[in-house]
Amino acid sequence: MIDLNNYAPAYFTWIANKLSSGASQAYLAAFDVGIESWRVLVLLAIEGSISAQKACGIIGMDKASMSRCFKSMQARGFIELALDPQDGRARIATLTQSGRAMHDQIRDIAMARERVFLSVLTAAERKVLLDLLRRLHENLPAVEIATREHLSRHHPHALQRKKNTEPASRSGVGQRT
Structure with a gap:
């Protein structure tokens, strides 16, 4: 039986779900803006423009969700979409002035939420926490490799099932580019 009081993935899930839901x-x-659109606004505020594939890899959204998000944001005038000149199939989103204004308004709430969330930690603890979170994030590919190895040894049918149901176009999605 898993001891939830000492199982890190449970805490990550609970915290992420509750933070996302509240936000x-x-x-x-x-603002009539959902969390997925907010996450894309943040990326675009940093990057200026970004492909759907790169955004998927950073945020961890699937392609279909990202496509819907891009379409919704385009319809609201937050982004402009264009074909990637280097890959005519890929779409590149660019933040509009309206999108930047929306980002700036939501950023105030997001930063206030983060301030209160981390207020139980000292400045030194916050620095350590962020360092630990970065390292854990960077270790996620190793977790996926270990998972595939475990499945291969103990549940080989699971890998075969995944291979049969996974679209060929998904290869590379989820990797940070």
């Missing part, structure tokens, strides 16, 4: 409710109520 989504606040952003939807104030």
Whole structure:
């Protein structure tokens, strides 16, 4: 039996779900913008423009969700979409002035939420926490390799099932580029 008090993935899941849910409710109520659109706005504010594939890899969204998010954001005037000149199939999103203004408004709430969330930690603890989180994030590919190895040894049928149901176009998605 798993001891949930000492099982890190449970805490990550609970915290992420509750933070996302609370943020989504606040952003939807104030700006009619959901959490997925907010995450894309953040990336675009940093990058200026980004491909759907790169955004998927960083955020961890699947292609279909990202496509819907891009379409919704384009319809609201937050982004402009164009074909990637280097890959005519890929779409590149660019933040519009309206999108930047929306980002800046939501950023105030997001930063206030982060401030309160981390307020139980000292400045030194916050620095250590962020370092640990970065290292854990960087270790995720090793987790996926270990998972595939475990499945290969103990549940080989699972890998075969995944191979049969996974679209060929998904290869490379989820990797940070």
